[in-house]
Amino acid sequence: MFLKKFLIIAWLFQVQSTIALESDETNNVNTCNLPQSLIKEIDSYEPFVHAIINETLYGSFKGVTWNELAYFVDTFGPRFTGTTVLERSIDYVLNKSMEFGLENVHGESVSVPHWIRGKESATLLKPRHKNIALLGLGTSVGTPPQGITAKVIVVDSFQELEDRKHEVPGKIVVFNEKYISYGETVKYRSKGATEASKYGAVAALIRSVTPYSLYTPHTGMQRYDENVTKIPVACITAEDASLFRRMSDRGTVLEINLKMQAKNLPNKVSRNVIAELKGSETPEKVVVISGHIDSWDVGQGAMDDGGGAFISWQALKLLKHLNYRPRRTNLINYNYRMIMWTGEEVGIVGANYYIKNHRSEDKNLQFVLESDSGTFMPLGFQVTGTEKVKCILERIMKLFSIVGNLKVRSPSEGPDIASWVNAGVPGGSFRSQDETYFNYHHTNADTMLVENPEALDKGTALFAALSYVLAELSVDLPHQK
Amino acid sequence: MFLKKFLIIAWLFQVQSTIALESDETNNVNTCNLPQSLIKEIDSYEPFVHAIINETLYGSFKGVTWNELAYFVDTFGPRFTGTTVLERSIDYVLNKSMEFGLENVHGESVSVPHWIRGKESATLLKPRHKNIALLGLGTSVGTPPQGITAKVIVVDSFQELEDRKHEVPGKIVVFNEKYISYGETVKYRSKGATEASKYGAVAALIRSVTPYSLYTPHTGMQRYDENVTKIPVACITAEDASLFRRMSDRGTVLEINLKMQAKNLPNKVSRNVIAELKGSETPEKVVVISGHIDSWDVGQGAMDDGGGAFISWQALKLLKHLNYRPRRTNLINYNYRMIMWTGEEVGIVGANYYIKNHRSEDKNLQFVLESDSGTFMPLGFQVTGTEKVKCILERIMKLFSIVGNLKVRSPSEGPDIASWVNAGVPGGSFRSQDETYFNYHHTNADTMLVENPEALDKGTALFAALSYVLAELSVDLPHQK
Known part of the structure; x- marks a missing residue:
């Protein structure tokens, strides 16, 4: 239970561990004492790695990941949990996997929450009439049909909310928090409703968690603490949040009407999608490569996480194609x-x-890989594991130099593999040049326009090549604990 | 008539004369042969120029332009031609100008077109249901109440439209043109409906003219050629235009329903806003500083052209304040x-x-100044005039070195002063670091978030200082023709 709660928090925050990364740069190959035989073995995989990379970047797989992803996200659109579209997209991947001759192709059922957005709108009524772009947050309750009409208090932080708590009862709280980083700032989205509700707010509107806005509302999950009244909560644009702050700083009284049809419905069944290539010697031993197929209900989920799911899938297809x-x-x-x-x-x-x-089966996991922070030009991997694991990974990175100067950093950041990693399984998340990622994260702008064919090819190549070397390796990677 | 047509075309295209600029860089002070006495005179204004700049950047006017602009655009919101909001915002400027002791403060009435957007929506019906963000274009006709439902043809250029004209009748044409520059690409917005209508299209949807999109529709003007059937036209996002292209390239049949209540109503009366500081010797002689007060009906018109209008206004107030x-x-x-x-x-x-x-009064105009390309950090001025005029301006720029390394380039680009400049009046437009301007040009994202207090102060300082030197100068600037 604690673990689950911890994981949810970790995922809500999706901590950008930039600081950790930087301090970890010293953790490089120079401090490693891998046996010469192992180094020699790793280096011996170079021709196979080059063949994988060449096939992806210049051969029959060139551009294929982008094309297949484009077809997929264009055809299905957003694949929100609880929808039939998500299930149809899952069927598509299962069927195509079988057609391609992948093995042990199956879905594994899981009960999933079913939140629906419904229609939603917000209007500034005073001091002047203005439509407010918004996106309700996952698990938010709705409003009565006529909406909630209330005066507004604008705060820039939880501290300011606390300082002005006597002004909160009966009001809509607008959080106009400054964007520092996603990891730092997302707490306003995930906890804003709870904190506002504690002091008697009737709804909360959060400035979207983004470094750059073109009047762009972002969605995402939030959670209510137990024992607080559940109040409707949505993200608004940086433009409107800052407008409301300026107005209110001038002493202007603001009034907003908020209408949300959002509802939490009974759980539905969805499926994790599994496809394998089986080894003949010890078929219970596994290298996992993964991304998530579901997306938010806006945009196309091309980058979050179509790209991650598809480089995983294409990597497997590539290994099958090459008979590796x-x-x-x-x-x-x-x-x-x-x-x-x-x-x-x-x-x-x-x-x-x-x-x-x-x-x-944890003990049989050689390595678990995930991509869920974007599929831009590769920078390397975020890895959690023993020093030996990191040293091995670093040595393997040298084989990938034609793709880039790739680095191994710590810790792993993938939300989906976190339960494994926390249990000691060595794991890594794909790290790429994601400078613009949070501009369109969880918005209507997460479409194929943000995916680059070459970057996707490189992602596919790295996932295939890294999996290959780890699967071939004559040693089991040590687990922690 | 020809002139008017030319001006409208020039304005619709708002040509980005980057190439002209580059080739004009040779036109620098080294080729100038200003009389030594004039150079000496110009240089003698330095203390006054520095006093103006200091008062704006470090003195009582520091941050004032941003604050006053913010109050203005926050309070009135968008100021679209034909609306009472625009007229109230004009009254505000007139009243405040009088309060501040500016002279000859008055509005001059002018009959203006009155186009209204009304409600608008577009929905992809086939191959799947998807809401399409859009903004109708100025002068567009509306659709019948039930909308127009039609199959779609996607083209990337007018050439492709021509090549596939047999496919066009009865269809909605989607233009998915590549963004090259605003000047190059805006022809699709301004002429798309006309070109599509010529071949029998029932509506046109244009990819928004922008280098960067976060699912951001842009609006703007368009015009129908005489003799074509007027069909509804709107801009959609880069994301959707490219989606439709990919779908249609795969052989998928697309069907869209487009609803627009847009209407062209009888003209209304609006007002140009004039305020002066009068000289005592030759009160008929004038230096003009200007920007436009109206905006599109989305966003706040903070950058287009609140900033330009306000640096003009603040410059005048500053000169009054300093008694210059x-x-x-x-x-x-x-x-x-x-x-x-x-x-x-x-x-x-x-x-x-x-x-x-x-x-x-043209003959009495010493110089006409305009800012309508954004009020970012200053780069200098685009100037149209004789070589002597440019040489004088270049010499004056040297006085502004504490604001930046400012350059004089050609030609002037301001749409509002174009009629003067084309009649030979020397004129200049403010040039600043507008790299992101077309990201939010004519969108809901044109708000105070894109304005920078220091850049606005510098704009105000330059407008005031340049006006001051030109007004003080002992020579009339020569007109062309």
Whole structure:
């Protein structure tokens, strides 16, 4: 229970561990003492790695990830948990995986929350009439049909809310927090309604968590603490939040009408998508490559996390295409398992359920990989594991130099593999040049326009190549704990 | 008539004369042969210029332009031609100008077009249901109440439209043109409906003219050629235009329902806003500083052109505050005239009417200044005039070095002063670091978030200082023709 709560918080915050990254730069290959035989073995995979990369960047897989992802997200659109569209998109991946000859292709059912947005609108009534763009937040309750009409208090922080708590009862609280980083700032989205409700607010409107806005509302999850009255909550644009702050600083009285049809409905069933390539020697041993198939209900979920799911899928297809299934004759011989997680956006639901239900297999996991921070030009991997694991990964990165100067940093950041990583399984998340990621994260602008074919090819190549080397490796990667 | 047509075209295209600028860089002070006495005179204004700049950047005017602009655009919101809000905002400027002791404060009436947007919506019906963000274009006709439902043809250029003209009848044409520059690309917005209608289209949807989108529709003017059937036309987002292109390239049949209540109503009366500081010697001689007060009906018109209008206004107030009215005892002694133009967005209507009605005063114009390309950090001025005029301006720029390394380039780009400049009056437009301008141009994101207090102060300082030096100058600037 604690673990689950911790994971949810970790996921809500999706901590950008920039500071951790920087301090970890010293953790490089120079401090490693890998046996010469192991270094030699890793280096011996270079021709295979180059073949994988060449096939993706210049061969028959060139541009394929982008094209297939585009077809997928254009055809299905957003794939929100609880919708039939998500299930149809899952069927599509299952069917195509079977057509492609992937193995052990199946969905694993999981009960998922079913929140619906419904119609929503907000209007500034005083001091002048203005439509307010907004996106309700996941798990938010709705308003009565006529909406909630109330005066407004604008605060820039939880501290200011606390300082002015006597002004809050009966009001709509607008949070106009400054964007520092996603990890720092997302607490206003995830906890804003709870904090406002504690002091008697009737609704909360949060400035979207983004470094750049073109009048762009963002959505995302929030959670109510137990024992607080559940009040409607939505994100508004940076433009409107700052407008309301300026107006209110001038002593102007603001009044807003907020209408939201949002509802929490009974759970539905969704499925994690699994496809494998099986090794012949020790078929219970596994390297996992994964991303999530569900998305928010706006945009197309192209970057979050169509890209991550598709480089995982394409990597598996590529290994199949090249016939690079684990085939070494020593005892270690791993399966590749591609997983597309369901219900990530609504609480890492698919992954946590899967991992809990496959706990007994943890010991057989060589490495778990995830991509859920964007599929831009690769920078390397965020890894959690023993020093030996990181040293091995760093040595492997050298084989990928034609793709870029890739670095291994710590810790792993992938929300879906977090339950594994926290249980000691060595894991890594794909790290790429995501400078603009939070401009369109959870918005209508998360579409194919933000995906780049070359970057996707490189992502696919790295996922395939890293999985290959880890599966071939003559040693089991040590687990922690 | 030809001139008017030319001006409208020039304004619709708002040509980005980057190429002209570059080639004009050779036109620098080294080729100038100003009399030493004139150089000496110009340089002698340095203490006054520095006093103006200091008062704005570090003195009592520091931050004032931003604050006053914020109050203005926050209070009135968008100021679209034909609305009572625009007229109330004009009254506000007139009243405040009088309160501040500016002279000859008055509005000059002008008949302006009155287009209303009304409700508008578009829905992709096939191959799947999707709401399409859009903004109808100025002068567009509406649709019947039930909307127009039609199949879609997507083209990337007028050439492709021509090549596939047999496919066009009865369809909605989606233009998915590539953004090259605003000047190059805006022809699709201004002429798209006309070109589509020529081949029998029932409506046109244009990819918004922008280098960067966060699912951001842009509006703007368009015009129908005579003799074409007027069909509804709107801009959609880059995201949707490219989506429709990909879908249609895959052979998918697209169907869209477009509803627009847009209407062209009888003209209304608006006003150009004039305020002056009068010189005592030759009160008929004038230096004009200007921007336009009207905006599109979305966003706040903070950058387009609240900033330009307000640096003009603040410059005049600053000169009044410093008591730097023209006061030289030689015969040349100019007035400062601040003009906030009305009806710019709907066809440069206020400026063209004013200039036509004040034609006889052209000979008394020392220089006409405009800011309508954004009020970012200053780069200098775009100037149209004789070589002597440019040489004088270049020499004056040296006085402004504490504000930046300012350059004089050609030609002038201001739409509102174009009628003057084309008649030979020397004129200049403010040039600043507008890299992101077209991200939010004519959108809901044109708000105070894009204005910077220091940049506005610098704009005010430059407008005041340049006006001051030109008004004090002992020579009349030569007119062309």
